[in-house]
Amino acid sequence: MELVVIRHEETQANAEGRYQGSLDIGLNESGQRHIARLADEVAATQAPFDRLLASPLLRTRESAAILSRQLGLPVELVPAFRERDVGLFEGRMLVEARTRYPELWARNITRRWAESPPGGETIDEVIARVSQGLTELASTMQGERILLVAHGVVAKVIRAVTIAGFDDFFEWQLTNGGMLSVRLSLADGGPLRFSRPLDGCD
Numbered sequence: 001m002e003l004v005v006i007r008h009e010e011t012q013a014n015a016e017g018r019y020q021g022s023l024d025i026g027l028n029e030s031g032q033r034h035i036a037r038l039a040d041e042v043a044a045t046q047a048p049f050d051r052l053l054a055s056p057l058l059r060t061r062e063s064a065a066i067l068s069r070q071l072g073l074p075v076e077l078v079p080a081f082r083e084r085d086v087g088l089f090e091g092r093m094l095v096e097a098r099t100r101y102p103e104l105w106a107r108n109i110t111r112r113w114a115e116s117p118p119g120g121e122t123i124d125e126v127i128a129r130v131s132q133g134l135t136e137l138a139s140t141m142q143g144e145r146i147l148l149v150a151h152g153v154v155a156k157v158i159r160a161v162t163i164a165g166f167d168d169f170f171e172w173q174l175t176n177g178g179m180l181s182v183r184l185s186l187a188d189g190g191p192l193r194f195s196r197p198l199d200g201c202d
Contacts, residue, residue, distance in 0.1 A: 001137065001138065001141050001142055001143060001144050001145065001146060001183070001184050001185070002144075002145045002146065002181060002182075002183055002184075003134075003137065003146045003148060003158070003181070003182050003183070003184055004046070004049070004145070004146065004147050004148070004179060004180070004181045005148045005149075005150055005154075005155050005158055005174070005179065005180040005181075005182070006038070006042075006063070006067070006147065006148070006149050006150075006177065006178070006179050007149075007150065007151060007152055007155055007174045007175065007176055007177060007178050008027070008031075008035075008055075008057075008059040008060045008062075008063040008149060008150070008151065008176065008177075009027050009030075009031035009032070009034045009035040009038070009059075009063050009176050009177050010027065010028055010030050010031035010034065010176045010177075011025045011026065011027055011028055011031060011059050012025070012028045013025050013091070014028075014031075014176055015028060015030070016093060017093055017094060018091055018092060018093050019086050019089040019090050019091065019092055019093075019094075019097065020059075020083065020090065020091075021083055021084055021085050021086040021087075021089070021090040021120065022057070022082065022083060022084075022085040022086075022090065023090050023091055024057055024058045025057075025058060025059055026058045026059055026062055027059055027062045027063065031059075031062075031063075031176065032062070032066075034176070034177050035062075035063045035066045035067070035177065036066055038067075038177050039066045039067045039069070039070040039071075040070060042067065042070065042071070042147075043070040043071055047145060048145065049071060049073060049145050049146065049147045050141075050144040050145050050146065051073065051076060051141065051144060051146045051147070052064060052067060052068055052071060052073040052074065052075050052076065052146075052147050052149075053075075053076050053077075053078050053081070053146060053147070053148045053149070054075050054076070054077055054078070054081075054148070054149040054150070055077070055078065055079075055081045055082045055083065055149065055150050055151060055154070056077045056078075056079055056082055057082055057083060057151070060149045060150060060151065061075065061077070063149045064149040067147065067149065071147070073147075078133060078148075080129050080130060080132060080133025080136070081130060081133055081148060081150045081151075081154050082151070082154075083150075083151035083152070083153060083154060084120070084121050084123070084126045084151075084153040084154075085116075085119070085120045085121045086110060086116065086117050086120045086121075087116055087117035087118050087119030087120025087121075088101070088117050088118050088119055088120070089101075089110065089117045089120070090120075101117070104117060111123075111170055113196060113197075123153075123196075124196070126153060126154075126157060127157050127160075127161065127196060130154055130157040130158060130161075131157070131161055131192055134158065134161070134162070134184060134191055134192065135190060135191060135192070137184060137191075138184040138185060138186050138190070138191040139186060142185075142186070152173065152174055155174040155178075155180050156169055156172060156173075156174070158180065158182060159172065159174075159180055159182065160194060160196070161192045161193065161194050161195070162182040162183075162184065162191065162192065162193060162194075163182050163193070164194070165193075165194040166194060166196045166197055169196070
């Protein structure tokens with residue numbers, strides 16, 4: 001199957017440079033305009049999709065709803081592809097997180113595989129959750145073309161475990177409204193080709 005991932009369009013938190021994580025934030029006016037244009041482009045230039053999936057968070061649901069109207073597909077919510085929860089960093093600007101939590105910031109806590117800001121998810125937990133979601137898609141939707149509206153960290157994980165590996169995991173970014181295409185197959189034991197480094201370092 002082919003999986004095309006679109007990152008949700010802009011929220012006010014994106015525009016302000018805030019950690020968003022699991023906060024249920026909707027699109028801002030700019031994001032609404034941009035996703036409407038993107039939906040027109042996808043409908044005009046992409047091959048037909050069989051299914052339209054989305055993370056259950058508001059910003060992805062709003063983005064998917066606009067795509068749904070253009071593509072004529074219902075939106076199916078998949079909790080496995082929700083964004084990473086970054087705990088007490090959520091809603092804070094980078095400078096605020098650095099000032100309020102200097103010890104955590106000095107340890108680069110959001111870029112450690114097996115640790116996270118208090119109350120949040122580790123990257124390892126997100127990798128396991130998203131990987132399980134991908135395996136379920138590959139086992140139930142073979143031969144289909146799927147559009148998934150998801151998030152920045154989710155897109156990082158999908159790219160890393162399927163086509164790119166983890167060498168540039170922290171550098172690579174999918175912009176708001178950006179698209180990523182991967183193929184998933186159960187051949188050779190499963191759709192996942194790469195596992196993250198085992199040393200636990202950033």
